[in-house]
Amino acid sequence: MTHKKMKVIKFGGISLSNGIGIDNAIAIIKKKIKKGEQIVVVASARGNTTDQLEQLLEKAARGSAYKTALENFKEEQQQPTQNADLSVEFLRLENLLEAVFLLKDCSQKIKDEVLAQGELLAVKMLTSLLESSGITAQAIDARQLLVTDENFGNASPIEALSKEKVLACFNKIDKNVVPVVTGFIAANIKNETTTLGRNGSNYTASLLANYLAAEELQNYTHVNGIYTANPDLVKDAKKIAQLSFAEANEMANFGATILHAKTITPLLEKNINLRILNSFNLEDQGTLITSESNQKGIKSIAVLNQVALINFEGRGLLGKVGVDARIFKALSDQQISVSIISQGSSERGIGLVVDAEKATEAVLALEAAFEMDFYTKDVHRISVIDDVAVVSIIGQDLNNFHHPFNALIKNQIVPLLFNNTITGKNVSLVIKKADLHKAVNVIHGQVFGVAKKVNIAVFGKGLVGGTLINQILENAKAVLDRRKIELKIFAIANSKQVLVNQDGVSKDWAHQLENQETTKLGVETIIQFAKTHHLENLIAVDNTASADFVSNYLPLVSAGFDLVSSNKIANTNSFSFYKTLREALKEHKKEYLYETNVGAGLPLIDTIKLLHESGENITRIRGVFSGSLSYLFNKFSSADIPFSTVLQEAIDLGYTEPDPREDLCGNDVARKLLILARELDLENEFEDIHIENLIPPAFRETSSAKFLSSLADLNAVFTAKKQAQKEDHVLRYIGDLSGDLFQNKGHLDVKLTSVPVSSPLGSLKGSDAIFEIYTESYGEQPIVIQGAGAGAKVTARGVFGDILRLAKNNN
Ligand SMILES: NC(=O)C1=CN([C@@H]2O[C@H](COP(=O)(O)OP(=O)(O)OC[C@H]3O[C@@H](n4cnc5c(N)ncnc54)[C@H](O)[C@@H]3O)[C@@H](O)[C@H]2O)C=CC1
Ligand SMILES: N[C@@H](CC=O)C(=O)O
Numbered sequence: 182m183t184h185k186k187m188k189v190i191k192f193g194g195i196s197l198s199n200g201i202g203i204d205n206a207i208a209i210i211k212k213k214i215k216k217g218e219q220i221v222v223v224a225s226a227r228g229n230t231t232d233q234l235e236q237l238l239e240k241a242a243r244g245s246a247y248k249t250a251l252e253n254f255k256e257e258q259q260q261p262t263q264n265a266d267l268s269v270e271f272l273r274l275e276n277l278l279e280a281v282f283l284l285k286d287c288s289q290k291i292k293d294e295v296l297a298q299g300e301l302l303a304v305k306m307l308t309s310l311l312e313s314s315g316i317t318a319q320a321i322d323a324r325q326l327l328v329t330d331e332n333f334g335n336a337s338p339i340e341a342l343s344k345e346k347v348l349a350c351f352n353k354i355d356k357n358v359v360p361v362v363t364g365f366i367a368a369n370i371k372n373e374t375t376t377l378g379r380n381g382s383n384y385t386a387s388l389l390a391n392y393l394a395a396e397e398l399q400n401y402t403h404v405n406g407i408y409t410a411n412p413d414l415v416k417d418a419k420k421i422a423q424l425s426f427a428e429a430n431e432m433a434n435f436g437a438t439i440l441h442a443k444t445i446t447p448l449l450e451k452n453i454n455l456r457i458l459n460s461f462n463l464e465d466q467g468t469l470i471t472s473e474s475n476q477k478g479i480k481s482i483a484v485l486n487q488v489a490l491i492n493f494e495g496r497g498l499l500g501k502v503g504v505d506a507r508i509f510k511a512l513s514d515q516q517i518s519v520s521i522i523s524q525g526s527s528e529r530g531i532g533l534v535v536d537a538e539k540a541t542e543a544v545l546a547l548e549a550a551f552e553m554d555f556y557t558k559d560v561h562r563i564s565v566i567d568d569v570a571v572v573s574i575i576g577q578d579l580n581n582f583h584h585p586f587n588a589l590i591k592n593q594i595v596p597l598l599f600n601n602t603i604t605g606k607n608v609s610l611v612i613k614k615a616d617l618h619k620a621v622n623v624i625h626g627q628v629f630g631v632a633k634k635v636n637i638a639v640f641g642k643g644l645v646g647g648t649l650i651n652q653i654l655e656n657a658k659a660v661l662d663r664r665k666i667e668l669k670i671f672a673i674a675n676s677k678q679v680l681v682n683q684d685g686v687s688k689d690w691a692h693q694l695e696n697q698e699t700t701k702l703g704v705e706t707i708i709q710f711a712k713t714h715h716l717e718n719l720i721a722v723d724n725t726a727s728a729d730f731v732s733n734y735l736p737l738v739s740a741g742f743d744l745v746s747s748n749k750i751a752n753t754n755s756f757s758f759y760k761t762l763r764e765a766l767k768e769h770k771k772e773y774l775y776e777t778n779v780g781a782g783l784p785l786i787d788t789i790k791l792l793h794e795s796g797e798n799i800t801r802i803r804g805v806f807s808g809s810l811s812y813l814f815n816k817f818s819s820a821d822i823p824f825s826t827v828l829q830e831a832i833d834l835g836y837t838e839p840d841p842r843e844d845l846c847g848n849d850v851a852r853k854l855l856i857l858a859r860e861l862d863l864e865n866e867f868e869d870i871h872i873e874n875l876i877p878p879a880f881r882e883t884s885s886a887k888f889l890s891s892l893a894d895l896n897a898v899f900t901a902k903k904q905a906q907k908e909d910h911v912l913r914y915i916g917d918l919s920g921d922l923f924q925n926k927g928h929l930d931v932k933l934t935s936v937p938v939s940s941p942l943g944s945l946k947g948s949d950a951i952f953e954i955y956t957e958s959y960g961e962q963p964i965v966i967q968g969a970g971a972g973a974k975v976t977a978r979g980v981f982g983d984i985l986r987l988a989k990n991n992n
Contacts, residue, residue, distance in 0.1 A: 191223040191386035195403040196460035198228035225382040226299025241281040265309035289333040300363035327367035335378035347392040380441035391447035401460040406468030410482040479576035486570040489540035493531040497559025511550035573609040618715035636716040638672035646724030648977035674703040683714040744773040753852040774983035779853040782979035798957040801919040808971020809836035810914040812948040818911035824899040825892035836971035847872035873932040
């Protein structure tokens with residue numbers, strides 16, 4: 182057999198399983214032969230044969246009945262054809278298991294011999310099937326080819342000897358014969374069966390490719406190739422079309438289970454391309470690994486999750502020579518490999534990542550090696566942190582590392598430690614296993630610039646809330662295209678029901694919510710749902726007018742939600758609550774935006790904040806703060822129309838609060854005034870505000886329903902007020918914030934005034950609000966912000982704006 186232009190074709194276990202698996206494998210080989218390709222096939226044990234053999238061995242070693250399971254195993258192996266003669270392997274298995282059963286003991290050497298039968302059975306079956314479809318094939322036992330050391334379970338090949346044997350064998354094979362070689366297994370010099378450890382069949386294939394100087398190694402698996410992250414963890418993971426060996430090597434080292442560092446090296450040495458293909462999806466081109474990569478930047482997020490972190494602490498380690506050497510010696514004596522080490526410059530603490538199953542052994546080995554240092558108190562503790570995982574960002578350098586790191590912190594995932602390699606372009610983070618799913622998604626969203634997911638919970642789906650939900654659903658595509666932000670409303674709650682969907686609610690949300698069971702545990706349910714589904718970049722939006730709901734803000738913040746509210750209550754509660762909320766936000770690195778609290782969608786709070794934070798002294802803010810009362814008095818003053826008719830219009834247009842008495846009594850304007858005052862660092866309480874209540878005393882104690890049904894009773898009072906004005910004057914309900922703003926408290930007045938119709942306040946139209954902001958620099962001439970001050974559409978737009986601002990901030 183000549184080796185030029187030869188390809189090594191390796192099939193993984195699932196690609197050889199009964200049914201479509203084995204059928205496709207035969208079809209793939211046939212197609213290649215038909216095309217005149219010269220190939221060598223390497224086969225893993227079929228399906229989950231290796232696991233089954235391990236279970237049989239365990240049963241036998243425990244002295245449990247295993248024979249029925251063995252018969253079932255044999256039956257399955259004999260599928261799909263009885264023509265394959267598997268009797269030698271079956272007999273060998275029977276004898277080996279019988280011996281293990283009698284001795285109740287099983288060495289790694291025996292285990293290798295038992296497991297080897299899996300690959301031997303696979304090549305026999307594959308060869309028989311190829312023969313029956315007209316292809317001349319030869320089963321080859323790799324124990325005749327690959328010579329290893331005696332490290333059973335994870336043997337290393339003796340390269341020169343193995344190569345010599347491989348070449349001798351293949352030189353004798355006719356070029357019309359397809360060699361079908363067992364993966365995973367080999368033999369030591371004494372001809373005892375060994376195995377090549379994890380990913381052993383891939384290793385066999387790459388060794389053969391190297392020795393035979395193959396053109397390419399094609400690795401047929403059950404996945405389409407290598408992805409930017411494990412698709413089981415990250416739904417949006419994308420297949421990588423091409424990788425360099427160096428990148429593949431980094432990925433292999435950091436947990437990309439499809440690759441293994443030792444399988445890359447023989448290919449790298451001879452510059453042999455490796456293609457990862459899916460035998461169940463023959464259209465896909467898979468991932469090509471060559472000496473060159475086709476794009477720069479971060480390649481993938483890899484995960485190691487069967488690991489533990491050993492925390493080696495010692496106050497007396499500073500400046501001591503040889504501590505690390507002793508640590509590594511103690512661990513290597515026990516064959517324990519360290520995948521990550523991180524050491525503070527003070528040398529007081531050293532973090533080591535090892536395989537989880539070796540953690541206790543590692544601690545014992547270190548305690549023994551440092552026994553004297555415990556006595557001298559140079560070392561004071563060696564402990565294990567279980568339940569950790571390592572997330573590695575392959576291709577990441579420290580230049581841009583702040584992006585994924587900040588995103589993690591924003592999502593309340595604080596890595597236990599991180600480290601990087603100088604040449605390898607890779608940063609690894611050790612995190613708590615409970616955070617793994619979310620962490621990988623957060624990093625993936627951040628580094629691959631695939632849309633960042635923002636998960637929104639909307640509380641209150643009335644006029645503003647309902648409008649907002651529809652606006653988000655209608656504009657989600659545009660936001661995705663323009664800003665690369667995927668907005669998902671994963672929860673909607675009213676005071677009785679909760680609708681949740683981790684993939685985001687659909688346009689039919691209102692109907693679905695109605696059909697939900699009533700639950701009293703709205704917020705807890707939603708917090709738990711977000712946790713269970715590892716949802717990242719969480720935003721809670723309060724579109725209620727509820728004072729009670731505000732008590733949920735602190736739990737939401739501590740559960741990792743940023744907040745947006747159109748509800749004004751949280752900002753107008755006691756000053757101590759106001760402060761507590763800000764402290765919690767600071768502690769949890771969360772934000773709270775509430776632009777719509779004053780002036781609906783107008784950019785007022787942001788402007789005031791900017792002016793104030795830039796040091797500008799704001800001396801007074803005056804204006805018509807209420808959209809509904811603006812509408813009411815604009816229309817009532819300018820037309821001969823009953824007060825009650827205009828009031829009803831304002832209610833119907835959605836300008837008023839859910840309870841319109843909140844507007845008429847002045848509370849709503851007072852709240853807005855207080856919110857602005859607190860933006861200026863004033864510590865006023867609601868009670869400090871002088872409010873002119875527009876509801877005549879006789880109507881104050883009635884129920885909302887009674888009040889609404891007797892609006893006409895207000896007409897006389899307001900007609901009298903209107904008529905008592907000077908000529909060319911109109912009524913305006915204004916808020917006025919003034920006083921020495923360097924003191925803690927300002928003067929806050931809310932009152933009905935009569936102003937000249939030609940003045941800025943007097944010429945107001947529709948539901949416009951107007952805010953005059955007087956500052957030291959601007960002098961007599963105020964900055965004026967004017968526009969629609971109420972209405973569900975504009976308010977929902979304002980809330981939407983806050984959501985987008987948060988979504989961008991999370992970048
Ligand atoms: N309408 C407007 O122009 C503006 C309104 N706002 C504010 O927007 C908020 C909403 O106003 P609207 O939509 O007009 O009121 P709405 O009465 O139409 O809607 C409020 C919704 O919140 C729900 N709700 C009450 N308690 C709840 C709880 N504990 N959990 C979940 N849901 C609860 C109610 O069932 C209702 O569906 C109010 O706080 C209001 O002050 C702010 C700026 C402008
Ligand atoms: N009811 C309020 C709505 C906005 O906050 C108003 O009339 O301004």
